[in-house]
Amino acid sequence: MSEPQQDFILETRHLTKAFKGFTAVDDVNLQITRGHIHALIGPNGAGKTTVFNLLTKFLQPTSGSIVFNGRDITTETPAAIARLGVIRSFQISAVFPHLSVLENVRIALQRKEGNSFHFWRSDKVLNRLNDRAMELLASVGLADFAQSKTLDLPYGRKRALEIATTLALEPELMLLDEPTQGMGHEDVGMVTDLIKQVSKDRTILMVEHNLHVVSRLADRITVLQRGSILTEGDYATVSADPQVREAYMGTEADAVQEAS
Amino acid sequence: MNKKLLLILLPLALLAPLVLYPVFLAKVLCFALFACAFNLLLGFAGLLSFGHAAFLGTGGYVTGWLMINSGLTPELAIIAGTIAGGLLGAVYGALAVKREGIYFAMVTLALAQLTFFLYVQAPFTHGEDGMQGIPRGALFGLIDLSDNMVMYYFVLAIFCFGFWLINRTVHSPFGQVLKAIRENESRAISLGYDVNRYKWLAFVISAALASLAGATKSLVFELASLTDVHWHMSGEVILMTLVGGVGTLFGPLVGAGFVVTMQNYLSGGELGNYIHIIMGAVFVICVLSFRSGIVGQLAKFKRDNF
Numbered sequence: 382m383s384e385p386q387q388d389f390i391l392e393t394r395h396l397t398k399a400f401k402g403f404t405a406v407d408d409v410n411l412q413i414t415r416g417h418i419h420a421l422i423g424p425n426g427a428g429k430t431t432v433f434n435l436l437t438k439f440l441q442p443t444s445g446s447i448v449f450n451g452r453d454i455t456t457e458t459p460a461a462i463a464r465l466g467v468i469r470s471f472q473i474s475a476v477f478p479h480l481s482v483l484e485n486v487r488i489a490l491q492r493k494e495g496n497s498f499h500f501w502r503s504d505k506v507l508n509r510l511n512d513r514a515m516e517l518l519a520s521v522g523l524a525d526f527a528q529s530k531t532l533d534l535p536y537g538r539k540r541a542l543e544i545a546t547t548l549a550l551e552p553e554l555m556l557l558d559e560p561t562q563g564m565g566h567e568d569v570g571m572v573t574d575l576i577k578q579v580s581k582d583r584t585i586l587m588v589e590h591n592l593h594v595v596s597r598l599a600d601r602i603t604v605l606q607r608g609s610i611l612t613e614g615d616y617a618t619v620s621a622d623p624q625v626r627e628a629y630m631g632t633e634a635d636a637v638q639e640a641s
Numbered sequence: 642m643n644k645k646l647l648l649i650l651l652p653l654a655l656l657a658p659l660v661l662y663p664v665f666l667a668k669v670l671c672f673a674l675f676a677c678a679f680n681l682l683l684g685f686a687g688l689l690s691f692g693h694a695a696f697l698g699t700g701g702y703v704t705g706w707l708m709i710n711s712g713l714t715p716e717l718a719i720i721a722g723t724i725a726g727g728l729l730g731a732v733y734g735a736l737a738v739k740r741e742g743i744y745f746a747m748v749t750l751a752l753a754q755l756t757f758f759l760y761v762q763a764p765f766t767h768g769e770d771g772m773q774g775i776p777r778g779a780l781f782g783l784i785d786l787s788d789n790m791v792m793y794y795f796v797l798a799i800f801c802f803g804f805w806l807i808n809r810t811v812h813s814p815f816g817q818v819l820k821a822i823r824e825n826e827s828r829a830i831s832l833g834y835d836v837n838r839y840k841w842l843a844f845v846i847s848a849a850l851a852s853l854a855g856a857t858k859s860l861v862f863e864l865a866s867l868t869d870v871h872w873h874m875s876g877e878v879i880l881m882t883l884v885g886g887v888g889t890l891f892g893p894l895v896g897a898g899f900v901v902t903m904q905n906y907l908s909g910g911e912l913g914n915y916i917h918i919i920m921g922a923v924f925v926i927c928v929l930s931f932r933s934g935i936v937g938q939l940a941k942f943k944r945d946n947f
Contacts, residue, residue: 475827475831477824480821497834499813499814501810550832
């Protein structure tokens with residue numbers, strides 16, 4: 382290391398993932414600055430979700446490395462990097478449908494209690510986590526739903542619950558996979574506000590289709606196309622780039638303009 | 642609701658041998674414990690094992706062999722049989738939990754078949770003849786178990802312990818994580834849980850309790866035979882659990898009672914030759930028209946009408 386550079390919480394070096402005869406992610410060098418909301422955008426099939434799955438270790442890279450807080454995590458397991466403080470969300474809302482809303486959050490809080498293998502103890506010991514769980518639910522506006530079955534929540538609220546569950550782990554880095562996908566207008570607004578709110582004191586990397594959301598949230602944007610980085614920068618820079626406009630042909634190009 | 646139900650069931654279980662043949666009741670309880678152990682894995686961890694006969698049989702053979710050859714008291718021999726089955730479960734579980742769904746079932750089946758053929762060849766099991774004349778011994782060296790009534794109450798005590806442990810496991814911090822894994826495995830991983838270690842522990846507990854059932858059964862019948870290790874037995878426990886209600890606490894108990902009673906009555910009567918056809922038909926009807934099983938249907942009926 383020569384001079385002290387910017388503080389990167391997560392870096393990928395020459396990250397590559399090839400499936401049979403097809404390179405989904407090609408030599409991607411990402412650098413995520415601590416404290417930023419960093420958005421990963423690109424047309425369908427650009428490799429966003431693959432990058433995402435590589436970062437969270439749900440896929441193994443073909444070559445290249447991933448460094449989190451200066452530590453090489455390329456060979457770690459998904460559960461292990463979660464314990465390091467990298468918590469992901471999923472495209473389809475990741476909740477436990479038949480547990481109550483409160484229990485959903487408690488599952489996340491429970492891990493640090495160290496009693497998760499205790500099969501001989503009553504689950505009443507988990508009640509001491511209820512206060513903290515309620516705080517978290519209140520912070521995403523779900524306090525009134527604590528006892529509901531998660532299955533019965535509307536979609537937007539499931540997403541809010543997912544964020545509360547993720548926050549329970551006090552992640553250093555949150556990875557959000559299309560957090561507003563499939564949502565109506567109101568819900569998009571609610572979740573966007575929520576992300577803004579929880580982004581204080583932590584870093585967020587999000588894959589997002591909705592450019593309006595990206596323009597409101599992202600400090601920095603990386604545009605992927607066909608598995609490699611097309612360009613990077615803040616929203617103004619990226620949306621002015623002719624290559625990006627070309628990549629987002631048609632309606633989506635209009636969306637770029639509209640949002641800016 | 643479960644507590645009230647227990648308060649009704651326990652006196653019934655205590656009085657039952659006055660009316661019904663105690664060995665038959667003990668048999669029902671052994672199979673009920675076996676099914677409950679199996680259900681812990683299928684109903685609460687979402688893992689379909691097709692090899693649980695290996696644990697039932699191992700418990701029976703180890704306990705039987707110790708009763709014949711070592712002079713241990715029955716409770717110690719049963720504990721030893723349970724531990725042996727639990728250890729086997731620890732090894733098999735470690736291999737099986739790496740796979741999911743049908744592959745998990747196939748790995749458990751393959752390992753159980755391996756166990757079966759070992760027991761066919763091993764001299765101490767006496768192969769097709771079975772290990773016969775296992776003495777029941779005296780409990781703690783004091784209480785003679787040769788009386789069927791006494792044996793029944795001993796079996797009832799073991800069953801209650803097993804049932805309590807399963808109930809506790811389901812309603813424990815560990816049980817919560819199991820539920821989460823069953824509901825959404827990738828999310829559980831992304832919350833930092835090494836899901837395979839949880840599945841493995843569930844597998845070991847289930848295997849140990851299945852062995853406990855087998856160990857107890859070998860004392861009840863004074864016999865340990867290849868029937869208990871055969872893959873038919875692995876299928877039968879699935880049938881019991883599904884008929885009774887998978888994922889319910891009382892379902893396997895009811896299912897085991899139902900299946901064992903049917904078999905007993907059918908095998909004695911004129912329909913003896915058709916027993917497999919009848920059981921097969923029951924299974925098909927159950928899977929097609931009431932998938933939540935007897936207990937599941939009753940619970941639903943109660944929810945809808947009361």
